Amino acid sequence: MISVRPAREEEIIVLTAIGLDAWEKAVSGVADAQAMRRVAELAFLSFLRSKWFSVSVIDLDGEAAGWAAREDNDGHISDLWIRPAAQRNGLGSVLLAELERRILVEGFEAAVIKTHSQNTPAIGFFRKHGYSISWLSSAHAPKLDRDVESVGMSKLFEESGVQSAQQWF
Numbered sequence: 253m254i255s256v257r258p259a260r261e262e263e264i265i266v267l268t269a270i271g272l273d274a275w276e277k278a279v280s281g282v283a284d285a286q287a288m289r290r291v292a293e294l295a296f297l298s299f300l301r302s303k304w305f306s307v308s309v310i311d312l313d314g315e316a317a318g319w320a321a322r323e324d325n326d327g328h329i330s331d332l333w334i335r336p337a338a339q340r341n342g343l344g345s346v347l348l349a350e351l352e353r354r355i356l357v358e359g360f361e362a363a364v365i366k367t368h369s370q371n372t373p374a375i376g377f378f379r380k381h382g383y384s385i386s387w388l389s390s391a392h393a394p395k396l397d398r399d400v401e402s403v404g405m406s407k408l409f410e411e412s413g414v415q416s417a418q419q420w421f
Contacts, residue, residue: 253311253312254311254343254346256308256311256346256350257311259305259319263309266316267300267316270316272292272296273335274333274335276292278371279368299323299331303321306322306323306324307321308347310343310347312343317338318332318334318344320333320347320350320351322354322355326360327355327360327361329348329363329364329365332351334347345381351363352407361408362408362409363406364405364406365383365405365406367405368400368403369401369402369403379405381407383405383406384405384406385404386404386405386406388401388403388404389401389404
């Protein structure tokens with residue numbers, strides 16, 4: 253059974269492990285994940301310790317299989333991570349739909365995400381769900397000691413989309 257629920261503070265370690273595993277898969281071929289693993293782990297821990305209340309968890313048969321966050325409770329989706337072994341089973345789609353529902357209910361006109369430009373699986377996932385590329389930027393990443401290109405994607409909610417999304421849930 254699949255369900256989406258708010259995160260609990262006591263599961264920060266489990267959510268960190270999910271995020272870290274999914275992050276390693278996402279940066280494969282772009283960065284040396286093993287060399288950056290500890291820094292990434294500390295970043296996930298720090299984020300989840302301070303923002304766990306802005307995180308939604310997707311459970312599969314009673315076990316956390318992924319999580320997503322709207323760090324600033326606006327239209328920006330800051331994180332969406334699914335345990336690699338559970339990917340490609342519709343969990344990301346269910347989690348994204350729940351985030352979009354909340355964004356709509358809270359009155360925002362669009363949802364926005366950002367990923368690195370070589371993360372073709374994520375870009376394809378969001379395109380499949382109606383997102384389009386809004387911008388491309390390049391910034392120096394000190395931890396990688398190189399410039400990294402990022403892609404910003406957005407999905408504008410139309411009035412008819414609001415109604416059908418509210419009927420869907």
